Amino acid sequence: xxxxxxxxxxxxxxxxxxxxxxxxxxxxxxxxxxxxxxxxxxxxxxxxxxxxxxxxxxxxxxxxxxxxxxxxxxxxxxxxxxxxxxxxxxxxxxxxxxxxxxxxxxxxxxxxxxxxxxxxxxxxxxxxxxxxxxxxxxxxxxxxxxxxxxxxxxxxxxxxxxxxxxxxxxxxxxxxxxxxxxxxxxxxxxxxxxxxxxxxxxxxxxxxxxxxxxxxxxxxxxxxxxxxxxxxxxxxxxxxxxxxxxxxxxxxxxxxxxxxxxxxxxxxxxxxxxxxxxxxxxxxxxxxxxxxxxxxxxxxxxxxxxxxxxxxxxxxxxxxxxxxxxxxxxxxxxxxxxxxxxxxxxxxxxxxxxxxxxxxxxxxxxxxxxxxxxxxxxxxxxxxxxxxxxxxxxxxxxxxxxxxxxxxxxxxxxxxxxxxxxxxxxxxxxxxxxxxxxxxxxxxxxxxxxxxxxxxxxxxxxxxxxxxxxxxxxxxxxxxxxxxxxxxxxxxxxxxxxxxxxxxxxxxxxxxxxxxxxxxxxxxxxxx
Amino acid sequence: xxxxxxxxxxxxxxxxxxxxxxxxxxxxxxxxxxxxxxxxxxxxxxxxxxxxxxxxxxxxxxxxxxxxxxxxxxxxxxxxxxxxxxxxxxxxxxxx
Numbered sequence: 001x002x003x004x005x006x007x008x009x010x011x012x013x014x015x016x017x018x019x020x021x022x023x024x025x026x027x028x029x030x031x032x033x034x035x036x037x038x039x040x041x042x043x044x045x046x047x048x049x050x051x052x053x054x055x056x057x058x059x060x061x062x063x064x065x066x067x068x069x070x071x072x073x074x075x076x077x078x079x080x081x082x083x084x085x086x087x088x089x090x091x092x093x094x095x096x097x098x099x100x101x102x103x104x105x106x107x108x109x110x111x112x113x114x115x116x117x118x119x120x121x122x123x124x125x126x127x128x129x130x131x132x133x134x135x136x137x138x139x140x141x142x143x144x145x146x147x148x149x150x151x152x153x154x155x156x157x158x159x160x161x162x163x164x165x166x167x168x169x170x171x172x173x174x175x176x177x178x179x180x181x182x183x184x185x186x187x188x189x190x191x192x193x194x195x196x197x198x199x200x201x202x203x204x205x206x207x208x209x210x211x212x213x214x215x216x217x218x219x220x221x222x223x224x225x226x227x228x229x230x231x232x233x234x235x236x237x238x239x240x241x242x243x244x245x246x247x248x249x250x251x252x253x254x255x256x257x258x259x260x261x262x263x264x265x266x267x268x269x270x271x272x273x274x275x276x277x278x279x280x281x282x283x284x285x286x287x288x289x290x291x292x293x294x295x296x297x298x299x300x301x302x303x304x305x306x307x308x309x310x311x312x313x314x315x316x317x318x319x320x321x322x323x324x325x326x327x328x329x330x331x332x333x334x335x336x337x338x339x340x341x342x343x344x345x346x347x348x349x350x351x352x353x354x355x356x357x358x359x360x361x362x363x364x365x366x367x368x369x370x371x372x373x374x375x376x377x378x379x380x381x382x383x384x385x386x387x388x389x390x391x392x393x394x395x396x397x398x399x400x401x402x403x404x405x406x407x408x409x410x411x412x413x414x415x416x417x418x419x420x421x422x423x424x425x426x427x428x429x430x431x432x433x434x435x436x437x438x439x440x441x442x443x444x445x446x447x448x449x450x451x452x453x454x455x456x457x458x459x460x461x462x463x464x465x466x467x468x469x470x471x472x473x474x475x476x477x478x479x480x481x482x483x484x485x486x487x488x489x490x491x492x493x494x495x496x497x498x499x500x501x502x503x504x505x506x507x508x509x510x511x512x513x514x515x516x517x518x519x520x521x522x523x524x525x526x527x528x
Numbered sequence: 529x530x531x532x533x534x535x536x537x538x539x540x541x542x543x544x545x546x547x548x549x550x551x552x553x554x555x556x557x558x559x560x561x562x563x564x565x566x567x568x569x570x571x572x573x574x575x576x577x578x579x580x581x582x583x584x585x586x587x588x589x590x591x592x593x594x595x596x597x598x599x600x601x602x603x604x605x606x607x608x609x610x611x612x613x614x615x616x617x618x619x620x621x622x623x624x
Contacts, residue, residue: 084568243565243572244597269572273592431573464573484556496568501577503554 002187003168004072006194006228007032008157010205014231017206020062021255022236027062029231032069033157038150039070040158043101046144050075050161052100053170057081057108058130060215060236063147065224067103067130068169068215072187075160076100077167079182080215083108085495091119093172093180096380099125101144106131164188170380171218171318174498176426176438182380189321190221192373196346197222198229200326201259201286201312205231208255208283212237212262217432219290222322223261232258242266245273256283263432264294268463271298276305290314290323291432293420296333298463303332315341315420316348318434319389319404321374324348325418340417341410348372350418351403352410357393360411365421368410369393369403376404428457430466433497440468440500443493447486449475452509454517458502458526469526470500473508480505502526541614542607544585549603552581560603575600582606588613 007019007029015030048054054076058064071078079097081090094102102125104112116123129135129143164187172180203209209232211223227234235255241247249270252260267289270276287302287309294313303311316324327342344350349371352360360366371393378386393403409421426437437455444453452473457466474482483503490499504526510518542560550557553569564570570578578600579590590613599609 243570243575245592245595246597265572269576272576273595275592464576467573483554484550487554488556491568496571501554501573 001164001191002072002159002162003190003225004036004069004159006225007036007069010228010231014205017231018233019228020065020234020236022060022062023238025062027066029228032062032066034155035066035150036069036073037155037157038153039067040073040160041153041156042145042150043070043074043076044158044160045153048074048076048100051077051167053077053079053097055079055081055094055097055099055102055125056215057083057112058103058105058215059083059107060211060220060239061105062236063105063130063132064103064215065234068224072168073158073160075166077170077184079170079172080220082214082216082495083111086492087111087115087118088493089180089495090115091121093182094119094125095121096172096180096182097170098381101125102127103130104128104143106133106136109136164191167377169221171216173318173434174427174436174439175385176436176442178439178442180439181382181385183318183376184378184380185218185221185318185321185376189374189376190225192347193222193322193345194225194229197226197322200345201226201288201310203227203230203232203259207232207258208235209233209259210235210237210252210257210261212242212260212266213432214239218318218322219261219263219432242269245270245275249275249277252281252284253277257281258283259286259288260284261288261290263291264289264298265292265431265465267302268295268298268465271301272463274301276302280306280309284309286310286312288312288314290316291434292429292465294339295463295465296335296337296339299329299339300332303329313339313341315418316370316374317404317406319376320348320370320372320406321376324370324372324374325350327417338419340413340415341420342417344372345374348374349401350410351393352412352418353393359396362412362414365409365411367424368406368408368418368420370406371401371403375402428466428468430457430468431497433495435468435498437468440470440490440494440498443490444470444472444486446493447489449482450486451475452506452517454509454519454522455500456519456523456526458523460527467502468498468500469502469504469522471504471506471509471522471525473506477505477507538607538611541610542603545582545607545610546603548581548585549578549606552577558603560607562603563601564603565597565601570600578606582610586610586614 010029011033018026019029019032054071126144129146167184168187170182172182175181209227213219311329313327314323325342327340351369352366354360354366392400411419440455454471458469510521512518
């Protein structure tokens with residue numbers, strides 16, 4: 001079994017069923033299968049080898065998903081890239097991935113051209129024009145081939161590799177020193193989660209499901225393959241409606257969505273504007289979230305507004321593939337209630353350990369480790385970081401298991417469920433994005449008008465979840481005037497979701513007994 | 529009210545909107561017509577911050593049901609929104 005087999009099976013069983021919808025555009029399972037076969041054949045012809053990395057500088061569109069399947073069928077490893085990321089950061093990722101090919105669509109062509117001019121590493125990668133229209137005139141080399149050319153190719157069901165341990169994709173996440181880390185995920189990693197999820201959520205053929213997350217974010221992996229495994233119609237949520245509560249709400253209603261999955265911030269946003277219509281969404285059956293804690297007032301609003309809907313919290317880092325635990329919330333939680341991250345998904349194991357790597361008693365907080373089928377083989381070409389995060393654990397039966405240190409703090413409740421208690425380090429989740437505060441600080445460190453700075457998480461008691469605060473001491477005291485300039489420079493170095501929302505100027509930063517910056521105190525000052 | 533005074537108060541209002549928006553978003557002054565969403569200054573989180581700050585600064589209430597994204601695209605469109613909302617609340621006070 002490989003990740004392209006689900007859509008292949010659907011094409012055989014029910015080829016005329018819609019596989020993907022984006023606004024007025026629809027493609028069937030038959031088209032998905034045929035075009036991804038033709039692409040795989042083309043890629044094999046131009047010499048793509050099993051294990052070769054292929055970058056995707058493309059929007060979330062049906063054609064992009066065709067590309068993902070075609071690359072997989074040809075034995076390649078796909079790497080979704082965030083076209084909205086600053087060129088400097090994109091170049092780091094592209095260079096670290098050692099790409100054999102880069103797919104570019106018309107929406108990203110302009111940023112691709114400026115990337116090429118700025119970063120030599122990009123111009124040496126052969127590229128493919130992956131839009132239905134004719135390619136725009138390029139400053140560099142001509143594309144290897146175009147989307148149109150592929151349709152002339154024979155429709156053969158390629159399957160170059162059949163070993164499910166082979167890598168399927170690499171996703172890059174924030175790294176403490178400013179160098180993003182590539183998490184390598186295999187076909188088997190994905191298949192384990194999808195098999196559990198499709199059965200647990202009882203996903204059915206013909207249902208309408210959503211893809212809200214960007215493709216460089218692993219929640220989208222569940223959206224795509226979950227839909228294909230079930231034979232559902234995957235509705236891609238256009239990114240520009242995310243800031244518009246009315247449109248987002250209409251999207252769920254008009255497309256008769258059965259299952260919604262996203263980070264909580266999208267849902268909190270609708271709650272903030274009380275955007276759920278009276279009578280709710282009659283077709284909606286399941287609402288799933290992952291990536292961060294769902295702010296309680298927002299969850300209460302959703303559950304009150306939609307009494308018949310199943311609400312499920314999923315938990316898990318990219319390194320353990322989409323999610324490792326789940327909890328279906330049985331009733332509207334009380335104001336002081338904590339929603340657990342729940343129980344392990346099938347094939348996974350969650351362990352709460354102390355410093356001596358022993359399991360802690362119930363209700364005691366420890367470090368959360370994950371073992372099981374979802375575990376990534378490690379970080380792309382970074383054995384040091386892989387060794388730090390992945391280790392061996394001897395379990396109660398004396399068996400050695402491979403475990404991943406999440407960096408999250410957790411406890412096992414008396415009810416046997418796992419509860420999340422924040423981070424042990426400087427990583428945060430903001431709007432579902434995983435952010436190393438160290439990456440922001442390292443970007444700040446490149447400006448010479450700051451004497452001191454610290455980036456801290458800010459928890460306001462509302463709908464927004466975790467936000468980011470930057471405390472700084474400028475070389476000159478400018479009464480807050482420096483912040484806009486620093487913020488502007490940061491925008492050239494790190495993605496917009498990493499830019500601090502709150503800025504505070506200090507004469508000097510508060511320090512604790514051992515001389516370290518008192519980050520807790522800074523967080524509290526921002527939270528006032 | 530004379531025409532001159534209206535223009536004058538509009539200029540002041542736009543100045544205040546500019547300072548509230550720029551302060552909330554920690555940004556340098558931009559062209560009032562610049563699209564804040566497309567240029568990346570305004571996302572969903574920032575939008576809520578801006579709304580709260582505008583409510584406080586102008587003593588108005590922005591009803592979620594009346595929220596129209598287009599009103600927040602630029603400093604100029606936000607200024608038009610505030611002019612409308614403040615005049616509505618004045619009318620309410622005059623009649624109340």
